[in-house]
Amino acid sequence: MNIHLTRRRFLRTVSAGAAGLGLANGVTSRALPASPIGEKPAILGGRPVRTEPFPAWPVIQENDEKGWMEVLHSKDWCRAGDGHFTTQFEEAWARTLGAKYCVVASCGTTALYTSLNAVGVGPGDEVILPPYTFVATLNVILMQYALPVFVDTDRESLQIDAHKIEAKLTSRTRCIMPVHLGGNPVNMDVVLEVAKRHKLPVVEDACQAHTGEWRHRRVSTLGDLGCFSFQASKNLNSGEGGAILTSDPAHHEFCKSFQDQGRGQAGAAFGYARQGSNLRMTEFQAALLLQQLTRVEEQSRGREQNAQYLTSLLREIPGISPARMYEGTTRNGYHLYMLRYDKARFAELPRARFLEALEKEGIPCAGGYSPLNKERFLKETLNSRIYRKMYSERELAEWEERNACPENDKLCEEAVWFFQTMLLGPRRDMDDIAEAIRKIQKHAGELVSQS
Numbered sequence: 001m002n003i004h005l006t007r008r009r010f011l012r013t014v015s016a017g018a019a020g021l022g023l024a025n026g027v028t029s030r031a032l033p034a035s036p037i038g039e040k041p042a043i044l045g046g047r048p049v050r051t052e053p054f055p056a057w058p059v060i061q062e063n064d065e066k067g068w069m070e071v072l073h074s075k076d077w078c079r080a081g082d083g084h085f086t087t088q089f090e091e092a093w094a095r096t097l098g099a100k101y102c103v104v105a106s107c108g109t110t111a112l113y114t115s116l117n118a119v120g121v122g123p124g125d126e127v128i129l130p131p132y133t134f135v136a137t138l139n140v141i142l143m144q145y146a147l148p149v150f151v152d153t154d155r156e157s158l159q160i161d162a163h164k165i166e167a168k169l170t171s172r173t174r175c176i177m178p179v180h181l182g183g184n185p186v187n188m189d190v191v192l193e194v195a196k197r198h199k200l201p202v203v204e205d206a207c208q209a210h211t212g213e214w215r216h217r218r219v220s221t222l223g224d225l226g227c228f229s230f231q232a233s234k235n236l237n238s239g240e241g242g243a244i245l246t247s248d249p250a251h252h253e254f255c256k257s258f259q260d261q262g263r264g265q266a267g268a269a270f271g272y273a274r275q276g277s278n279l280r281m282t283e284f285q286a287a288l289l290l291q292q293l294t295r296v297e298e299q300s301r302g303r304e305q306n307a308q309y310l311t312s313l314l315r316e317i318p319g320i321s322p323a324r325m326y327e328g329t330t331r332n333g334y335h336l337y338m339l340r341y342d343k344a345r346f347a348e349l350p351r352a353r354f355l356e357a358l359e360k361e362g363i364p365c366a367g368g369y370s371p372l373n374k375e376r377f378l379k380e381t382l383n384s385r386i387y388r389k390m391y392s393e394r395e396l397a398e399w400e401e402r403n404a405c406p407e408n409d410k411l412c413e414e415a416v417w418f419f420q421t422m423l424l425g426p427r428r429d430m431d432d433i434a435e436a437i438r439k440i441q442k443h444a445g446e447l448v449s450q451s
């Protein structure tokens with residue numbers, strides 16, 4: 001499933017009724033009375049449970065426009081030297097999260113890429129990652145010509161099964177990269193304990209977890225480095241953008257220099273300290289982020305309340321299992337609301353048909369990722385001339401054997417996602433989601449026979 005395409009389609013859908021400045025969400029009055037559960041499902045020609053759009057994204061207010069125009073008129077659009085808005089945002093984001101340093105980057109992918117360079121991942125190294133994540137987590141490992149080593153998923157939480165990490169370590173393992181998928185924190189007690197025991201750095205992919213917390217500490221600040229994305233669909237966004245958090249001065253110095261063509265000598269325009277690249281964030285992005293940041297906390301609290309209520313409703317529906325949160329989770333960042341769908345409790349209605357029926361009831365949804373460890377492009381990359389030059393046939397054959405993630409394969413057949421914007425509206429929106437699922441369950445047999 002191409003999540004970006006899905007999100008684009010979703011954002012178009014929810015934005016349809018709410019274009020323009022100052023409209024914090026797309027809530028309009030209900031166009032039709034809710035369809036009772038006993039009525040025919042919308043996919044079979046009945047009335048949908050819901051016709052009004054969910055809240056639109058992004059939220060645009062006057063302060064965003066002001067921030068943007070300030071950069072425009074300053075004529076300093078590029079981060080030159082220390083930058084103005086970029087530096088301000090780095091300080092604000094580091095302070096918000098409780099990290100010593102933040103370095104902004106052009107996107108989440110380049111933030112991860114910079115971090116892997118900071119911990120010295122290169123050809124011949126192995127990096128631990130989950131198979132249930134966005135492709136960028138994998139791509140940055142391949143950009144370093146390292147071997148991605150997948151650790152199976154805990155289907156209950158939809159996160160990496162931290163208890164299975166240690167068994168996948170070898171003398172070549174260079175780094176552990178947990179991903180707090182959908183904003184739901186990974187079991188960091190176990191990750192950090194394993195990392196400490198084996199003296200391995202941890203790079204947290206917190207690209208979807210802007211307000212996630214583990215034991216009251218913000219995710220991204222638990223490992224050696226942590227990365228965020230500010231891409232358009234994210235809970236804090238500037239269209240594109242990224243950030244690296246660290247409390248290690250050496251990592252900070254490296255990242256700051258690396259994202260700016262390796263510049264490093266203070267005051268010298270062309271003083272190069274190392275090899276680097278242009279991965280800089282623009283002043284426009286940073287100015288917008290500073291304004292959007294003023295709303296993050298309130299929006300997050302709203303999502304958390306709605307998600308909690310939605311979970312209480314969905315737990316009562318047989319065959320629907322909302323994602324588990326580990327005991328150490330003090331806050332879920334809710335970029336996604338994730339659950340597992342058991343078709344056995346829905347008269348064997350295939351998940352694809354369930355999702356279609358849900359969409360027709362007016363509830364946007366997606367089936368989530370397909371198994372990343374089985375991607376054809378990954379096999380082709382590992383079989384490429386460059387990889388075959390760097391890794392022996394035996395190493396690559398062994399990689400293939402270690403690559404199986406059976407739990408994740410199952411999860412990819414049963415996951416269902418709702419998007420963060422759906423949690424931004426009133427509580428009754430949650431009732432609609434639950435009602436639509438109950439309605440489909442009630443008519444599942446009919447849906448199966450008429451497929």
Ligand SMILES: Cc1ncc(COP(=O)(O)O)c(C=O)c1O
Binds near residue numbers: 207208228229230242
């Ligand atoms: C888990 C994860 N990692 C990395 C990224 C990459 O971020 P970006 O799209 O900003 O490059 C994303 C973005 O969707 C993501 O969801």
